[in-house]
Amino acid sequence: MTEELLRDGNLSDGELKALLETDEYDAELRTAADAVRRSIYGTDVYIRGLIEFTSCCKNDCFYCGIRCGNRRAVRYRLTPGQILSCAGLGYDLGFRTFVLQGGEDPYYTDDMICRIVSDIKNRHGDCAVTLSIGERSKESYRAYWRAGTDRYLLRHETAAEDHYRRLHPGSMSLAERKRCLWDLKEIGFQVGSGFMVGSPYQTTENLIEDIRFLQELQPAMIGIGPFISHKDTPFRDFKSGTAELTLRLVSVLRLMFPYALIPATTALGTITPDGRERGLSAGANVVMPNLSPTDVRKYYLLYDNKICTGDEAAECRRCLEARVALAGYRIVTARGDVKTQDTVRGAAV
Numbered sequence: 001m002t003e004e005l006l007r008d009g010n011l012s013d014g015e016l017k018a019l020l021e022t023d024e025y026d027a028e029l030r031t032a033a034d035a036v037r038r039s040i041y042g043t044d045v046y047i048r049g050l051i052e053f054t055s056c057c058k059n060d061c062f063y064c065g066i067r068c069g070n071r072r073a074v075r076y077r078l079t080p081g082q083i084l085s086c087a088g089l090g091y092d093l094g095f096r097t098f099v100l101q102g103g104e105d106p107y108y109t110d111d112m113i114c115r116i117v118s119d120i121k122n123r124h125g126d127c128a129v130t131l132s133i134g135e136r137s138k139e140s141y142r143a144y145w146r147a148g149t150d151r152y153l154l155r156h157e158t159a160a161e162d163h164y165r166r167l168h169p170g171s172m173s174l175a176e177r178k179r180c181l182w183d184l185k186e187i188g189f190q191v192g193s194g195f196m197v198g199s200p201y202q203t204t205e206n207l208i209e210d211i212r213f214l215q216e217l218q219p220a221m222i223g224i225g226p227f228i229s230h231k232d233t234p235f236r237d238f239k240s241g242t243a244e245l246t247l248r249l250v251s252v253l254r255l256m257f258p259y260a261l262i263p264a265t266t267a268l269g270t271i272t273p274d275g276r277e278r279g280l281s282a283g284a285n286v287v288m289p290n291l292s293p294t295d296v297r298k299y300y301l302l303y304d305n306k307i308c309t310g311d312e313a314a315e316c317r318r319c320l321e322a323r324v325a326l327a328g329y330r331i332v333t334a335r336g337d338v339k340t341q342d343t344v345r346g347a348a349v
Helices: 002-008 013-020 026-041 080-092 110-123 138-147 161-167 174-187 204-217 243-256 266-271 275-281 313-326 341-348
Strands: 044-047 049-054 097-102 128-132 151-153 190-197 221-226 330-332
Touching (some): 026 243, 049 080, 080 313, 110 128, 110 138, 174 190, 190 243, 204 243, 243 266, 243 275
Parallel strands (some): 044 330
């Protein structure tokens, strides 16, 4: 099945189910996925400087540690000045993409977000700015685009309607999440989406629905990571997802979406010590070190036991660069825009 997936970039639902439910093909999947990513991106690994600027969120997603219903969560908000300072530090460390991520926090109005983005772009004109701040109106997304935002990350988490309802309160809907993603694509953003692996009640059929939705959406970036339970959520007693299934899916996604930017996520590194390195070997080509101030970093806990909550930004950058090198790849400081078949063909001419 690996040869067929490599050749055609697709499998039937039945074949995908068989592939995902066994470790029989893991080694050949990993080898094929790594060969594909090397043929397009070489050994380059793009770094994104993550700035987690607010732990406040109006949503009550049942799996999330910063859900509004978690009264034990410590809340913080970075000022625009603090966010700019994080970006400035990151720039000096070689970052050329900044990811502003936070809960869905109405405190940050569209005007505030636009000013922050435009200030970063004015100070660091050779950088890309990515927002990951959840569901907003199409008018808001247009404003962020005009302010200079290049990319937007919005994981759909699950594309199955019944599964979505078991993970979220009734005030949220899968239709609205998909509406946001299609609006972002229409406006012109490089869009990132993705899903949790091993979340409560998830079936293999749900994962196949996730893959089919991604085939429709054709995002520039696909972020997946294992579900990791949090002690202060309704899912505290559920088993976390596994590194093995997550890595299998990273390889499958690389073969189905050869040009996508696929991160080796912090969640993968949390569930197993060498998770990010194994993610790179399975076909991933992005890592996202944390640039948030260390005094607040430990409060942005979507799940328990998150790694790198105490590292200084420079320390985190050096450590990750060394680990990436040991895995056989190299961190590059370019913006790392997604490649296409045409850009790769043009570079070869």
